[in-house]
Amino acid sequence: MARGDTPMTRWLLNGQEVENPTGMTIMEAAREHGVDIPDFCYHPGLSIAGNCRICMVESNRSPKPIIACSERIADGLEIKTDSDVAVEARNSVMEFQLINHPLDCPVCDKSGECILQDHSYTHGPDRSRFVEDKNIRHTKELGPTISIWGNRCIVCTRCVRFCDEISGTGELCVVERGDRAVVDVFPGIPIDNAMAGNTVDICPVGALISEDFKFEARVWNMDRRDSVCGGCARGCNIEVETLDGYVKRLLPRENLEVNDWWMCDHGRYGWRHLYSENRLTTARTANQELEDDSATSTLADFVSRAKKVAFLIDPFLTCEELSLIHGLSSSIPDSIVGGWLPPKGTAEQFPSGFTISSAKHPNRRGAEKIFGSKVFGKDGKDLLKALDSRKVSTLIAFCGGPAEEGPGSSWSEAIRKARKRIVFSVMDGDWLKGASLVVPATAPLEKEGTWINEDGRLQRARSCWKPGDEPFCPELVRLQQVQMACEIRTRCLSAAGVFRELAENIKAFSQHSHSDLGDGGLPLSRRRARVDSKGGTR
Amino acid sequence: MAQTPSFSREAMKQYKWFLSRYPTRRAALLPTLRLAEQQFGELGVAEMRYVADLMKISPAAVFGVVTFYTHYRRAGTGKFHLQVCSTLSCALRGSEDVVTRISERLGISPGETSECGLFSLSKVECLGSCDTAPMLQCNDDYHEGLTLEDVDQLIEQLRSEASQGVNG
Structure with a gap:
């Protein structure tokens, strides 16, 4: 069983026998077959953290649900993504994620492109059973262009891993633990690397906020066009978002041949001269x-x-x-x-x-x-x-x-x-x-x-x-x-x-x-x- | 400006020995932080920065670890750090009452330090003394099987120690 030279693995996805290259994770393999498994902490450009648990699926090899982002496919593995066990696991995780979340979508800049919002709609409860007080975490500037709205943070650590692995600058960390845990910087060392803006893009919720885009537009009102950044000879693939004909923000667009999922801040914020006097x-x-x-x-x-x-x-x-x-x-x-x-x-x-x-x-x-x-x-x-x-x-x-x-x-x-x-x-x-x-x-x-x-x-x-x-x-x-x-x-x-x-x-x-x-x-x-x-x- | 912290020759020797005992340098962070705490008295910004530079890991990573654990002595901690175990066994045996009693006696909430600078109060995770719940740790000493009277007595004792200049 091989596709070209790649060894293949046969496994069962929701009762159907399917085949994928050996070594793939369940999430990636399932997505190849059009079965979407929700994620928060998983990002194709980052290492696997496996901490959000939203991608739990039922497996024939485990008494409890397993996480699809880190477990790999194997011959004879049987995965169910829509069984009662999987659905209940997902719903419960969603309920936990929302316990301390402020649900302030109407004033949140991420609203409309928020993964938490999307998954809440699909997998979450329509009301909360949580009667205790929600805890409060800090809202503060982490750097010249980025601030954290801690109450919204679900501690997926995407941004922390980005700074460790992609920009290599390591400014971000998770401080405290349990329900007090939140993303922060070391006192006196702001996040100001030339790729910092990407952390806002990969934040699955509205915790990391771009000061440049804050309160500028609701994302669903903007027009988007695929384009290319003209800031340097790299030519990062980007999306240009406009409101009433005016550019509001630039986002990187995935192109593994050029810029992966990222763009630099020079390009990202380098459009203000368009509207200069x-x-x-x-x-x-x-x-x-x-x-x-x-x-x-x-x-x-x-x-x-x-x-x-x-x-x-x-x-x-x-x-x-x-x-x-x-x-x-x-x-x-x-x-x-x-x-x-x-x-x-x-x-x-x-x-x-x-x-x-x-x-x-x-x-x-x-x-x-x-x-x-x-x-x-x-x-x-x-x-x-x-x-x-x-x-x-x-x-x-x-x-x-x-x-x-x-x-x-x-x-x-x-x-x-x-x-x-x-x-x-x-x-x-x-x-x-x-x-x-x-x-x-x-x-x-x-x-x-x-x-x-x-x-x-x-x-x-x-x-x-x-x-x-x-x-x-x-x-x-x-x-x-x-x-x-x-x-x-x-x-x-x-x-x-x-x-x-x-x-x-x-x-x-x-x-x-x-x-x-x-x-x-x-x-x-x-x-x-x-x-x-x-x-x-x- | 405060002097930049730096390990003594002895401490450096100890640190090198830690490195030899762990597969990666980063893994030696916990004992190194404990060493820094003993050496410098507390872990503030300058001390964390020193450890980060010494171990060649980002200051933010050190900051994350220090704040994750409740048992490192952070900058601004009072002379006596009362750490009340709040995990399951102690919670069932009334640790919340112990915290309330200390709060009342000292006028501070968990996470705060008294104005006199003598006492800091924290609720901490399990200190591994479940059989003698409820309990608290004051600096390096365990005080176990606490009643509210024990708490009052302990505070009085610490106050008199402080006024006599005995090192807690």
């Missing part, structure tokens, strides 16, 4: 503000009449936007293209293998695939020289980063030497003074398209804007409109359509399409294996 949202010429449409036509006007044109690209642009810039630059004879990079940050590596890249931008690799590997190197230097020697008459610059000073002092000085300069910028700043045309640019979370991370993985980022609600025209559309005005394009396409063109034009992308990338992306060099009719892969 220095955010650029309207276009303007040197002397007046422009409506969005006339900004596009002014831009098209500049481009169609321009001579000695140069493009300055940034590593925040998506492959689609870069493809459109590539289209424009190839239609203008003798135009030159160079790129700028934001300054290097600090890289961090954690014991779990999770890494934060020192490259604080998402798509250097993509730009190099489209414009050649020298675009940020020699080409950039050449462009800088050309600007300095006033050989560039019209410069079209992209500045998609969160920095208000744009691409940095040496670049902004050089940019001033172009006679006409058109700047796409996320943030407004002094360095934009005197530009012929300033156009608002989308920041990473607002882009529709693909990025290639530092490992060469092509991933889809999605915009936090709902179609039709964009506060200004994104570059993806504006650049196409410019191409149409220059008569090198006939119609405006979606990001997927632009990518299709890119795949036709540039060989590195030829294997891929948006739909093939799915939620988790693919290495640029590899195509998704197609399942043939016999069920095997080829």
Whole structure:
């Protein structure tokens, strides 16, 4: 009995004979067969603690119920997840979990995505038999971004294990014992590691609260979109949650090839600049503000009449936007293209293998695939020289980063030497003074398209804007409109359509399409294996 | 600023011997904490930090262990630490009355220290003296088979010891 080379174990799940790879836990194996066993303390990314007891099931090998998260399957093992014994065990555990729980769901930030709430609904009693006084545990700040609401804590120790095993920083512990037990930090040593925010995500109840998100939104009112973090070249898979079109929080999304279940706090809290008062949202010429449409036509006007044109690209642009810039630059004879990079940050590596890249931008690799590997190197230097020697008459610059000073002092000085300069910028700043045309640019979370991370993985980022609600025209559309005005394009396409063109034009992308990338992306060099009719892969 | 705690040569020798008796360093934490308690008199933030650094485990883990057990002498504990066993046998034989009596006599609740700094009162888990329930432990001594009169007498005795400067 083997699936490939993996030895298999046959066992009975709710009376049905099933097969799973040997060594699997009952919980994981049952989930493979669509039987969900509830959990609190179990998390696939952490060690097994087995302390919450909610996953108890009936076994033919034990006189008492056993916990499915730590017991492993064995040949001939018979597990019942819905027998009277199992149901009663679960219900009793649930009743105990709720004894000291304040049931303050109406004011709790976790409400709506709380595992305790879900299990209480499914497995819990509809009223409490507990007539004694509930005990009180501390509510306090554990660190700059996280506080604990101790009364809600069920002491599953997920957060403690996270700090021990994943971030390796060990700030958290369980203090006291029995019903007084609660999560705490050592006096004077707050939890402030760069992965701390994940503890709030994995808290199965509302005990660990993010100060950043506290009282900001009810989770069921928010819109969620799967996207990719643009904070560094790692490209962690994330969920962007918005309320009324405004980003409220970012959450990591499971991708074992990139970020496991985690993201870093730099990425997690790195979206506030979107709503900064220095955010650029309207276009303007040197002397007046422009409506969005006339900004596009002014831009098209500049481009169609321009001579000695140069493009300055940034590593925040998506492959689609870069493809459109590539289209424009190839239609203008003798135009030159160079790129700028934001300054290097600090890289961090954690014991779990999770890494934060020192490259604080998402798509250097993509730009190099489209414009050649020298675009940020020699080409950039050449462009800088050309600007300095006033050989560039019209410069079209992209500045998609969160920095208000744009691409940095040496670049902004050089940019001033172009006679006409058109700047796409996320943030407004002094360095934009005197530009012929300033156009608002989308920041990473607002882009529709693909990025290639530092490992060469092509991933889809999605915009936090709902179609039709964009506060200004994104570059993806504006650049196409410019191409149409220059008569090198006939119609405006979606990001997927632009990518299709890119795949036709540039060989590195030829294997891929948006739909093939799915939620988790693919290495640029590899195509998704197609399942043939016999069920095997080829 | 208080001096940073540090083990004496003797204590360090003892600590090394603990390490040799356990499969992992972390497993030697309990006796090491007891050693620190004897050496420093109590386990406060600085002392726990010292043990954590010495044993190369996170301060938080040490903090968790110290607070889990009731029998370590934590910072701020009075001269006499009255630890009343509150587990089953003692509870059945009236440990709650003992606690109430001490509370009344000293004006403190469990978990508190008297203003004079002499007495701390705690309810603790089983002290392994079920056959002589109810009982309490005062510093290192057991006081067993307690009646409420015994409690009064003990408090008087401790007070007079303190005023005579005898070390409890």
